[in-house]
Amino acid sequence: MSGQLTVVGLGPGPSEWITPAADATISTADVVLGYESYLARLSPRRGQIFEASDNREELTRARRALELASSGKRVVIVSGGDPGVFAMAAAVFESVDNAPELANEIDIRVEPGVTAVLAAAARIGAPLGNDFCVISLSDNLKPWAMIEKRLRLAAEADFVIALYNPASKARPDQIQEAFRVLQTVRAPQTIVAFARAVGRTDESIEITTLADASKALCDMRTVVLIGSPSTRAVHGSDGRTWVYTPRFVRDA
Incomplete structure (x- = not known):
């Protein structure tokens, strides 16, 4: 695998509702992407890059994450709640469906969260x-x-x-x-x-x-x-x- 992309759910609000598995995944990421209000709930670790974007730029964000992962980086996209419920996981797989070559040799995972x-x-x-x-x-x-x-x-x-x-x-x-x-x-x-x-x-x-x-x-x-x-x-x-x-x- 050249890189890893994980779509992570932050839960609906308080930090204690972020699962330990989601927190561990975020902590080891090279780049974390997400809607700006979701990234504001997190603090970058040393050396991490946070990339914020508007809430209507899901497909652009997903493609950017796939490109970063293709370069060998450990990439996380964060969503509120659960990433598979009206959120970023579907956008990631829609991007792969539209351009399968984007996912070549990328380990794509979805880390669940507490949905609203x-x-x-x-x-x-x-x-x-x-x-x-x-x-x-x-x-x-x-x-x-x-x-x-x-x-x-x-x-x-x-x-x-x-x-x-x-x-x-x-x-x-x-x-x-x-x-x-x-x-x-x-x-x-x-x-x-x-x-x-x-x-x-x-x-x-x-x-x-x-x-x-x-x-x-x-x-x-x-x-x-x-x-x-x-x-x-x-x-x-x-x-x-x-x-x-x-x-x-x-x-x-």
């Missing part, structure tokens, strides 16, 4: 206790009509639904469009949870219902969880609320 939906679920209780699906509301890389179709079919199939990228400055209203689609299938009392900036100092958790979900605020750092028909809320004596989805499904 798992961190959000842990804060809330056990909403993913039964079958669930994850859908990104970003229509930068797929048409909105497909997103609406997936939302409707997932709701009809009684999945717990986790929404990534629910709102941004460029897409402030799509989360409301998503709720309108879900309201045609799911009952108004369906539990909805908003988990924002989980693991960070400005973390916030809001548990509401589908009928009132449009009143909640969310942004790109929010994961929205829509319960299945069997998802339940449990209220503790201290006023805390947990959300869980039973492991069993009764016959229809």
Whole structure:
């Protein structure tokens, strides 16, 4: 092998959520590439080079990493959360698919991380206790009509639904469009949870219902969880609320 390229997940926020394996991989890299806000979470070791780029330059970043690895360097690309969930691992393999010669004699690996939906679920209780699906509301890389179709079919199939990228400055209203689609299938009392900036100092958790979900605020750092028909809320004596989805499904 002439070099090594590893795609690493940093988890959703705090440093203690970076796995030991991911930390060890980063520590031995010659070059670390990533979106600037992710690199800001790390401190370069002696002799390391950090290369930051914009969050819409995934394919350019992946190609650059492959070229560096081809020159014999140990290269790491960092992603938030898990690198295989709406993140850089797919961009790396898309680059290889488009130009297989870029991967000649490179040892390519993916080092998993804690993805945002798992961190959000842990804060809330056990909403993913039964079958669930994850859908990104970003229509930068797929048409909105497909997103609406997936939302409707997932709701009809009684999945717990986790929404990534629910709102941004460029897409402030799509989360409301998503709720309108879900309201045609799911009952108004369906539990909805908003988990924002989980693991960070400005973390916030809001548990509401589908009928009132449009009143909640969310942004790109929010994961929205829509319960299945069997998802339940449990209220503790201290006023805390947990959300869980039973492991069993009764016959229809």
